Amino acid sequence: LNDDDLDAIRFATNTLIQFRDLPIFQQFDQALGKIADRLTVSPNLETDGMDKFIQFESTPHASGSQHLGPLLQAIRSRSVVKLGYAKFQDSNETSTYNLHPYLLKEYRNRWYLLGWDCDKQRIRTFGCDRIESMEILSDGRFQMQPSFDPNNYFAHALGITVLGDGKPERIEFECDALLSKYLQTQPLHHSQHIREEGETHIVGLEVMPTFELLQWLQAHASEITVLQPKHIQDAVIHKLESALNRQQYS
Secondary structure: OOHHHHHHHHHHHHHHHOOOOOHHHHHHHHHHHHHHHHHHHOOOOOOOOHHHOOOOOOOOOOOOHHHHHHHHHHHHHOEEEEEEEEOOOOOOOEEEEEEEEEEEEEEOOEEEEEEEEOOOOEEEEEEHHHEEEEEEEEEEEOOOOOOOOOOOOOOOOOOOOOOOOOOOEEEEEEEOHHHHHHHHHOOOOOOOEEEEEOOEEEEEEEEOOOHHHHHHHHHOOOOEEEEEOHHHHHHHHHHHHHHHHHHHOO
16 A cells, blocks of 8 residues: 555544444444554554554454345335345245345344345345345335334344334343443443442343343353343243253253
8 A cells, every 4th residue: 555545544534433423333333443443553554463463353254245235226226125045944945035125234243134024014134144046126116114213123122133013121130240340341232221239230121032132141141140020031041951951961
């Protein structure tokens, strides 16, 4: 890179950093932060020998990203798409869906497509990495369901799963000071609140009881005690018992 290239990169980065708190840029906040950190560490973008002193996290390429361009085009033009889709459960069989594409969303280095399933008459989520084929139907145009609001659709979701018209529930669990400090620096959800009761800390969330929530609770089961609701307690216990039985009989 010549000096003009470097100046252009620095100028673009400094310009974008000024707007990182705006909602439209929040999904890119981590990427912008990485670029800014990279320029701070090495203003000339020299890489020789740098890995001896500092190593940045390497984010794997998101599988399925080749579909993003055509899908974005279909979303913008309100065009119906025909998807060939292979589920994880049976990757050898491809199903066909006629879909009104609404939104592309990234979660944990995977891209997902949200859209209205014309046959099921409901909003569904499709992993872009499992799309086998996609065709934009030129004779099809759609009107988005008035009840769908992309800004609020995931408001009560911890992850990519939304339980239809399900309502958020009050989830509470007890943890020690160490995990509490971790959650204060990296909250699970914007609704998170932590209160201290003696030496213990009570974490409260207003979220849907989704797969991602249960997955997190199960992963930290040795550090927490689920207080409410009872069906979440029972679900975590069932998951742990299944894991124990699997280890005992493997």
